[in-house]
Amino acid sequence: MNPALSSVKIKSAPAGAGVIDKAAPNDVTAAVCIDAATRACRRIAPLWPLQHFVAVNPFLGWSDRSFTAACQWATRSGFGEMLMPTRFYAQQYRSGRIRMADIEQALALAGSSVSLQQCLDALHDARPEAANQAPACWPTMADHLDAETGSAWAGLITDEISKWCAAYFDEGQSAWRMPWRNQPLYSAWRRAAAFDRTPELAGIADFRRCIATLPESPAAAISQILAGLGVADDRLEDFCQRQLLTVAGWSAWLRYKTWPAEPAQAATALLELLAIRLAYDYALYIRVAQPLELQTWRLRWQASAVSSDAVAEDSLQIRHALQWAYELAGQRSLLARLASPPPAAKLVPAERKVLQAVFCIDVRSEVYRRALEAVSADIETLGFAGFFGFPIEYIGLGHHHGQPQCPVLLQPKFRIRESVAEADVGDLRKILEKRWLNKRLNRLWKGFKHSAVSCFSYVEISGLTFAGKLLSDSLGLTRTVAKPGSAGLDRAVVQRIGPVITRQRGRLIANGPVVETGIALGERIELARKALQGMSLSDGFARLVLLCGHGSSTVNNPYAAGLDCGACGGHSGEANARVAAAVLNDREVRAGLAAQGIAIPRETWFVAGLHDTTTDQVRLFDLDQVPHYFAADLAQLQDWLELASQLSRRERASALGLANADAKALGQAMLKRSRDWAQIRPEWGLAGNAAFIAAPRQRTAHARFDGRVFLHNYDYRQEGDGAILNLIMTAPMVVASWINLQYYASAVDNRRFGSGNKVLHNVVGTIGILEGNGGDLRVGLPWQSLHDGQALRHEPLRLSVIIEAPAAMIEQVLDSQAEVRQLVENRWLHLLRIEPDDGRCFRYGGHNAWQPVSLDPEEF
Incomplete structure (x- = not known):
């Protein structure tokens, strides 16, 4: 419990409208209420904004419970389905994917209370068109009234809260800003509610006066409402959790806003949203609900705590066992690929290669790694987290702050700024002034186009002048917008932009504060050592070592960051690859590494690259810094990469509906997909991911995993204390x-854990999306990222x-x-x-x- 809230007292409402006058069956204390509410808030998983969208475990708050227990709670509470319907497993059984032996083993491993015969009966009885009916969820007051009277309070409340949060948290999309943004969320909402007649027009009499009677403190308001509603002490946490689930998207957004704060701080922020949601049920309780409706509502909450439907419980246990069997079948296929050639064969380290290429462990890299290795026996590939062990904040040219380029579980430790090679102070100032001028003009032009006065006349007068651009964009010949990193810059300047790794102090923008950027020598040496050891690359260096990050090319796609590198915080891995290569090529760093027993030969050079996972093109960086005696090696590398790109495209073609295209047409088609502003599936991202393997590459080099496995190089013989395995x-x-x-969650229950139909998405406040023009902020993945229109592209394993x-x-x-x-x-x-x-x-x-x-x- 948050100590700051433990002393909150429940205040009596003043006489007059809004006073609770309906008998409550218990007298709960403020401390108990806030403790339960705080625990409920800690169950919420964060939702990252679209600009940095990264995958998040939606069950993060439930990891302290077993998967089985979470499935049971989710089904009862309305949290969402965590298992597929029985008909799905029946299809897998009929197709031979799931075997009877898999079910028998699953029952033993899961410790299930159901029998093999019950599972087989469920599989045989499942009809293709039938779906499992989930038990009734624990109802909010709005849910209960809707079920009893046919009203639509639940939808109205969600819409109202979502509309409010969208305006309050807006990050620049709206032209007119909310006047109460400088106040805490609950306080701002309470003041706005004094003017909002929407609930009253919908049928909640005296809603504004009712809200005015609530305490100004969100904690006190929560305590007063929970005490008044009469929910039993042992049900308060579930009740608060159920309230938050009605606005699950905005709850997740608030959890992100406090990430990675202490749980108490995160709960404090969510308590404000919980107070708002409870206030609507409070108003329904006072002004709408009838005594009999209140009685049946309380009975449902009391009954759900002590009883369960035996048939529904058995159905859940059966589906849980079948999910295990489905996963065991998937493991059987995976292990079969590892079993040939026999895994007992002696793993002999490969001879020194001409090229070593280090890729991100991302499943899409597995396809390209195999393609590159197939090009030549002189190539060895390795897998490592795509930020290459450099947790940095990368500050683009002309900006005063940057974006984290590391996994969201970590915090950036170093700031790296961009600069222009061979540009003196005067040249750099001119470049920056030109960029800032272009950006200001673009901002003014955008404001003019979207203003209420000029938008229609602008389209009428100048619309035809954009016909050429509109046509080329629609055909995928050009990008609809410039890439953010190059906006406002000449192409020649863009080619000279790169990171500065040495420690420096100065201003990043005119009149800005003095900041420190770069990495000190001692820290560069330590980062380099840890990175090489993490790659299991401390000796046997090839002549060229390619550090290949990855990113995706797509336009008009709110989920573009989700296709970039999750290890780089939802951004391209270019910055990390270039910084890592620059550090590892540094003579002083190499000298420091040699003193620690890691000797990088003089005839070894690290090259930074970027794999575009949409087009399978690989771009190399900073080639002007490569010594001249590597010219032939670089030419060979580029030839190998081109051949590997063709092989990788060919393997991916059928999944994109391009199986019959030749090499040239295939390359053009994939490039067009990356520029097509109507393309809902530019690529499949990480769909299909099923396994993570940490082993020497010799263990997996013979196997084809079809882009479904995260491959991390690891050789336990190269460490003694287990620190690398721990990492x-x-x-x-x-x-x-x-x-x-x-x-998994987005595929199993896209309505709750995903984001629905991509075609209907509307961006809200630049932070997230709504499906359509209302409802809650959506979380998870759109259906088009999981399903091809005929079948699931991602197996829920x-x-x-x-x-x-x-x-x-x-x-x-x-x-x-x-x-x-x-x-x-x-x-x-x-x-x-x-x-x-x-x-x-x-x-x-x-x-x-x-x-x-x-x-x-x-x-x-």
């Missing part, structure tokens, strides 16, 4: 789980994690990292390991127990 399991593995569970390391090392991480242990022990993911010495596979069974898993190809 892998607490950062990349957790991030992969976040991604997996977001895709919990992540299977496979680590090649001794059991003791993995258990050491689980014992020291409580949050990681929760993910594993509570079955939010599956953990398997490969014994390095003999290649045997084991499944984690809980409490540091391991069960053998067969890798015999004949059993697959």
Whole structure:
């Protein structure tokens, strides 16, 4: 409980309209109310804004409970479905994907209370057109009145709160700003409510006077309302959670606003929104609900705490077991690919290669890595988190602050600014002044186009002058807008922009504050050492080492950041790759590394690159800084990349409906997709992700995973204390789980955990989207990112994690990292390991127990 709120007293409402005059069955204290409300707020997962959209585990607040318990709570409370309908598993069973042996094993692993025969009966009885009927959820007052009287209070309340939050949190989309933005959310809403007649017109008599009687403190208001509604003490947390779920999107946004604050601080922010939502139910309770309706409402809450529907409970248990069986079937396919050639074969480190290419562990990189390795036996690829171990804030040219270029679980530790190569102070000033002038003119022009006075006349007079641009944009020949990083700059200048890694102090903009940017030498050496060790690349360096980040090209797409690099905070990995390459090419850094036992040969050079996952083009950076004696190597690299790009496009073509195109036409078609402002599926992103493997590349090099596996290089022999494995399991593995569970949830229940139909999206305040013109802020992924119109492109599977390391090392991480242990022990993911010495596979069974898993190809 937040100590600042523990002393709150429930204030009696003044005499007159709005006083609670309906008998409440209990007398709850303020401390109990706020404690329950605070616990409910801590269950909310954050929602990142569109500009930095990253995958988030929507069940983040429930990781301390088992997956089974979360499924039960979600079904009862209206949180959302966490399992597919029985008809889905029946289809998988009829197709042969799920076998009877899978169901038997699933029942044993899940500790299910249902029998094999019950599962088989459910599969045989499931009709293709039938769907599971979820039990009635715990109702808010608005839900209950809607069910009893046919009203639409729940929708109205959600719309009203969403409309208010959109105006309050707007980040520049609206031309006219709300006058109360300088006040706390609840206080601002309470003042606006004094003028808002919408609820009264809808049928809540004296709504404004009713709200005026509430305390000015949100904590006191929550306490007063909860005490008045008469919800039992042991149901208060569920009741508050249910209230927040009616505006789940805005609740998630407020959780992000306080991320990564302490739980008490995050709860304090959410309490303001909870107070607003409760206030509407409070008004319905006083002014609309009849005594009999109140009685039945309270009985539903009391009954749901002590009773459950046995049939519904068995149905849930059956679906849970079938989900396990479905995932075991997926693991069988995955392990079959690892089993040939036999995993017991001696893993011999490869000879020194001509090229080593380090890619992000993103599943899309797996396709390109295989393609690049297929081009030449002289190429070795490695997998590492796409920020390359450099947690930076990257400040673009002409800006005074930047964006985090690191996983959202981390905080940037260094500021890196951009500058223009070979530009003196005067040249740089002229470049910046030109950019600022162009941006100001563009801002004025945009304001003129969207103003209430000029918008119609502007279209009437000058619309035809844009016909050429409109046509070329529509055909995908040009981009609809310039890329933000190059807006207002000449092409020649753009080619000279790059990061400055050395420590400097100065102003980033005219009249701005003096700030410190860059990285000190000692810190550069330490970052370089950790990055190389994390890549398992401390010796055997190739002549060229490519550090290849990734990003996506798309236009008119609110979810564009979701297609970029999650390890870079929802941005392109270009900045991190260039910074990492610059640091590793630094002579002083190399000297410092050599003193620590990592000797990078003089004839090794690090090259930064960017893989465009929409077009499969790879762009190389800072080639003017490469010594001349690498000219032939660079030419060879570019030839190899072009061949790999063609192979990767060919593999991806069928999923994009381009299977019959030749190499040239395929390249042009994918480029067109990246520029098409009507394209709802520029690429498939991380759809299909199913597993995370941390092992030497020799273990997986022979296998084709079809872009479904996060591949992280890891060789336990290169460390003695387990620090690298600890980092892998607490950062990349957790991030992969976040991604997996977001895709899982969006596929299982897109209405609750996804964002619906992409065609209907409307951007709100530049921070999120509504589906249509009202409703709650949507979370998760649009349906078009998961489904191709015929079938799901993403299979809803919990992540299977496979680590090649001794059991003791993995258990050491689980014992020291409580949050990681929760993910594993509570079955939010599956953990398997490969014994390095003999290649045997084991499944984690809980409490540091391991069960053998067969890798015999004949059993697959």
